[in-house]
Amino acid sequence: MTSPGCPASEHGTAPVPLSGPRFATEPATLYREMRRDHGAVAPVVLDGDIPAWLVLGYRELHQVTGDPALFSRDSDLWNQWENIPADWPLLPMIGHKQPSILYTVGERHRQRAAMISHALEAVDPFELKAHAEQFADELIDGFCGKGECDIVADYAMLLPVRVLARIYGFSDAQGPGLVSAMNDMIDGRERALAGQQHLARSMVELLAAKHTAPGEDVASYMLQDPSGFTDEEVAQDLMVMMAAGHQPTADWIGNSLRLMLTDDRFAASLFGGRHSVAEAMNEVLWEDTPTQNVAGRWATRDTRLGDRHIRSGDLLLLGLAAANADPQVRTDASVLTGGNSAHFSFGHGEHRCPFPAQEVAEVIARTAIEVVLDRLPDIDLATTAAALTRRPSPWLRGLTDLPVRFTPTPAL
Structure with missing residues (x-):
């Protein structure tokens, strides 16, 4: 300095x-x-x-x-x-x-935090889990017959955005484009700006649609908030929520699966049990936190x-x-x-990650892991633990890939 x-x-x-x-x-x-x-x-x-x-x-x-x-x-x-x-x-x-x-900062921040919390609290937790299970099954159907995959690139990095897009109010047809935009932004390469522009444009279009035909979704709930936020403010907050909800959740999935695949303490969960999934996820937040x-x-x-x-x-x-x-x-x-x-891992104080957002992330991550263990019960690491690499970032900690193998199974 x-x-x-x-x-x-x-x-x-x-x-x-x-x-x-x-x-x-x-x-x-x-x-x-x-x-x-x-x-x-x-x-x-x-x-x-x-x-x-x-x-x-x-x-x-x-x-x-x-x-x-x-x-x-x-x-x-x-x-x-x-x-x-x-x-x-x-x-x-x-x-x-x-x-x-x-x-x-100040009162305006508290109002915005309340708006986001109320909108996310309105999401039915059972529906959220069902959404996560549906998209998890669809993604696994794409590689379960091959007997191997990169569980980060083919699964963890694709799932959170699809679930968030649905509860925010996007159509399922818009989901793949949002996945590409978010992952382009994360890569930080030449497509990062294009990804950011796609996300911003999608949020503006979403809010315009919800003004015309509101639904039971996060975007509509935020627009209905009585604190009087502009569409620009709501769009900015939805973009922040999408970014904060995607990459850390994807890394939480990947880091937890890495722990379970490389640590003998969690072997039982890889053979038909679920009791250690929560323990693995909690240990990651202490020892290998995505943020x-x-x-x-x-x-x-x-x-x-x-x-x-x-x-x-x-x-x-x-x-x-x-x-x-x-x-x-x-x-x-x-x-x-x-x-x-x-x-x-979720921060602290008035600027911490809102509790409803934490709960959404936990449901998505835990469901993603449980569905993998149910669908691919003999999943195993396809390389050595020492060979696994991380993104070279001091900000977010996640795997660049997580190659796994398993007995090929038919799609659902």
Whole structure:
């Protein structure tokens, strides 16, 4: 952190680049080293040598996410905007003057969060599970006769969007296009912009249709909210919900199946049982959470956090994975048992993932895993655990592929 006004050098420690292969290959070790060398709050640099703080400590993260007056979600506060080029690759993630729930604060944010929560709460959980089962069966029908597949590319990365599209109010015919758009955006390659444009255009068209013929779906419920949100605001929030609901849920499915296929503790579930599916999913949220780091919060005034001097306008990144592994709270493995959900994988505070959204994600992920185990009872890893690779990202942790084999079975 060498930018003017940056506090990186106060402890004589060089900032850590928030990039590189270790975030994919050995993040737990990397976070331990960062905690050892820098403490609970570590100086980091983003693309372009832009300074920020990564909050590694569980208690410190609880403090930051629980005090929106001191650590705001208002990105306008950032003291680095003058150093950010127009083509900075992290702009879509950091956000600036975006009309979505991610960057509203105060009462307006609470109203938007309530709108989203009420709309998702109206989704019938039994219908949601039935939707997930239907799409899961359709996807498995496409490869069950081959005896092998990539369970990430052929299944996990295709399922969440289809379910979300249906409950949001899209027709099933629009589902495949939305899947392609979302996965193009995730790839971050030349088709990312086209994917984003397709998603935005689809949301505008969806809302126009629901004004004319509202239905029992999330988009219609949001339009009916009495708080008076514009179509642009609703469309932006639907896009955020689609993105936040797709990739982390797909990675939750993939990471959980990887654990069950590589850890003998879950062998029973792979042979006709389901009792360990919830345990595997919960362990992933603690140990291998899909959302590793999140941007961000901005200090509204000079303060101290974890023995660090945080200046007004400094960006703080939420180290969810590091906080989950904080030895100050992880005294033994008991946190993984009994459904302990004190992890930070869904965030904390008023900007955390809404509880109804968590429930939707859990139903989709658990159903996806259970249907695989029912349909392909002898599923097994088609490579070694050591050969599995992750996307090289410090933000979202997921497998690039998960090759499996099984006895070919007929489609339903």
